[in-house]
Amino acid sequence: MKGFLLLSIIKMLVVFTVIMVGVALLTLMERKVSAWMQNRRGPNRVGPAGLLQPAADGLKNILKEETFPAMASRWLFLLAPAMSFIPALLLFAVIPFAAPLPVDFDFSLGPLGRFVHHGLMPMVVADLPIGFLFVLAISSMGVYGIALAGWASNSKYALLGGLRAAAQMVSYEVPMGLSLIPVLLLSGNVSLSAIIRDQQMSLWYVLPLFLSFFIFLVSGFAETNRLPFDMPEAESELIAGYHTEYSAMKFSFFFIAEYSNVVTVCAMVTTLFFGGWDIPFTHWDEAGGVLQSIATAGFFFVKVMFWIFFVMWIRWTLPRFRYDQLMSLGWKVLLPLALAYIMIVCVAIYVVEHVLGLTDPILKGLSLFALSVVVSILVFGVLDRGVFIRGSGRQRRPLNAPARRAPVVT
């Protein structure tokens, strides 16, 4: 027991440190990626290639003045940054980041007693059997921090940002949760380790469940308030949205929270749809071992980094949605799509398992993959025709009416 506690504490410290340092470096990466996409160089003055820029930013933020709006609700104002920051970090506790590591020790530490651990240590801070439900529960906590920040600031811009954030995050929580039901149906387990194990045996879930992946990714963008769904911040409309009134380190905390959320969503995408720490086309990594742990951790890192890059790539490509478009995308497109997809996958799994009688996980995965290709082509065909998300011009005039013209000025 004590060995387990000791290992847990070590894992907590390591994961916490890695995430915090990683988040700091992500701010640099974001600026670098944006710069490259705009033919610029990005920050390159502080340290080699600008690597110490996050440290300089952190130092600056610590030294800056902490302002309090005169009429702000003091305790909530203080609480909000922590409230948005803690759930983002908590989520990472259940994400397995490498193959199990064999750890054997047996030693005594004076008054603390005897520490014993034998066998494989799962490389996850808390290998919760309900891992998945934990993720859904905690990820919906993030909205409190942002909504509170907006409300406690007693500023109209912050309040509008907070309201938008609350509406957006609650709306996208629904398709996000629903998009994961097919994953559960396919794996038959809610523990993230079990989901990874299932993907190792069959295909990565992105193939048989592409639509789930797509819905999850889009909702993930909305959940993290990243562009193109950064309505809560919306610099051009709301100054900075919910963190308008925040300064110095408290402001930094929102930034850290945003980037930790990005890391978590990317890790979730990797875990649920891209096999987690699995190295494809080999079963070598599934037997626990030191080498395997290191290799799989590296692989997990590469996958997560790719998705983080993808998030930044999207951010610097797409403009912001209009608010009603955002809501209609969430409620009118993603939600029905997710619900319909659950039905399709249910039927498909039943047919594959009981009618066709396929039990081999790879064959099962492949047959679902074929279905997924068909469904994806249909869905993207419809989305691509602009039927659901439309420009404002369409709503004001019937389809066959002539285009409006400006009256001739006389």
Add this chain to the structure above:
Amino acid sequence: MAIGVKVLARPSRDVSYVRATLKGMALTFKHMFEKKVTMQYPEERSTDAEHGGGRWSLTPRWRGTHRMLTDEQGRSKCVACGLCPQICPANCIKLVPGEDEQGHRYPLIYEIDEFRCIFCGYCQEVCPEEAIHVGVHYENSEYTRGRFVYDLERLSSQTHAVSTLWDPTDPKGE
């Protein structure tokens, strides 16, 4: 719409969001590997050969921080006539005249407050001895405000090019 706002007919059919998104992403990705346009200013300058070799250099009539010219003996050419503080619209020149044994006037104190200066160049135009000039120069950073009051020694030790006056017979400077 009395002012004739142009109302665009928005396309309502065949609007492709997915393809447009993919196209945009391909574009931004392509840009990541293109040549950077940033000029690393203090290290690279527009006057360097690889940046067009002075294509973007300053015009010879640029009016920047001042420079006092000196004669062969290294003394300033200024005769302390007092015309420049007289004409200076910003009143930024402080001149205390002195006289040596031969009766030559020279400036005891000659200071220009570059913060007050509006760089009109009147001092250069009015100077009968062609002593004070505005210079073709713009890099003026200092650590303290006090350093922006240039004294005679500082003005004389500047080496940058001096500004050319506008010539009425050649208004375009050709």
